[in-house]
Amino acid sequence: MRIAIDGPAASGKTSVGRTLAQQFGCRFIETGNMYRAVALAMARGLPLDAMTIDITEDERLLLNGEDVTGLLHTPELDQRSSEVATRPDVRTRLVALQREMAGRRDVVMEGRDIGTVVLPDADVKIFLRASSDIRARRRAGERGDHDLAGTIEQLRSRDERDSTRAIAPLNPASDATIIDTDQKTLAEVISAAADLVKEHLNERWHGV
Numbered sequence: 041m042r043i044a045i046d047g048p049a050a051s052g053k054t055s056v057g058r059t060l061a062q063q064f065g066c067r068f069i070e071t072g073n074m075y076r077a078v079a080l081a082m083a084r085g086l087p088l089d090a091m092t093i094d095i096t097e098d099e100r101l102l103l104n105g106e107d108v109t110g111l112l113h114t115p116e117l118d119q120r121s122s123e124v125a126t127r128p129d130v131r132t133r134l135v136a137l138q139r140e141m142a143g144r145r146d147v148v149m150e151g152r153d154i155g156t157v158v159l160p161d162a163d164v165k166i167f168l169r170a171s172s173d174i175r176a177r178r179r180a181g182e183r184g185d186h187d188l189a190g191t192i193e194q195l196r197s198r199d200e201r202d203s204t205r206a207i208a209p210l211n212p213a214s215d216a217t218i219i220d221t222d223q224k225t226l227a228e229v230i231s232a233a234a235d236l237v238k239e240h241l242n243e244r245w246h247g248v
Contacts, residue, residue: 047168
């Protein structure tokens with residue numbers, strides 16, 4: 041089973057995806073961290089063809105064997121990763137790696153183009169949507185950032201870049217279920233997403 045979760049930054053993809061993976065016995069893959077790792081490697085002067093990226097079963101990201109998980113979630117890498125994601129060579133390399141991971145076992149994979157590009161034939165496609173203000177409050181709370189206005193501006197800038205890029209723009213797949221999270225608690229969003237997975241499993245079980 042392959043579950044694709046897409047949506048803009050700070051829309052709740054990671055929290056929802058990780059919980060679904062635990063609930064349904066899947067491996068969770070946060071593809072945004074892969075782009076952050078590439079951005080980190082490039083900032084260190086490492087060329088793309090010299091990078092190896094692996095994700096362990098406990099979600100640690102290894103860059104050329106080094107555990108860089110704790111280095112990836114910074115405002116600078118948020119912006120850099122969005123920029124490197126527009127490079128065709130980076131996307132080709134990572135999409136191939138993500139598909140390889142999804143071919144090994146059941147996965148919940150989250151990102152921005154999972155349902156449209158990486159796994160267009162995913163069994164369940166979910167797109168999480170939330171306003172930039174709500175997402176900025178969530179991100180500021182997660183990181184202890186008190187510059188709410190600056191966070192809002194960063195997210196809006198990234199949304200614009202992600203939705204207008206020529207390669208794999210941020211858009212819901214035509215067959216994705218959109219969940220608006222603005223007025224929902226995390227538990228409510230997880231419940232709605234889990235219901236979609238259960239519906240798929242029920243249909244598969246009964247041969248619908």
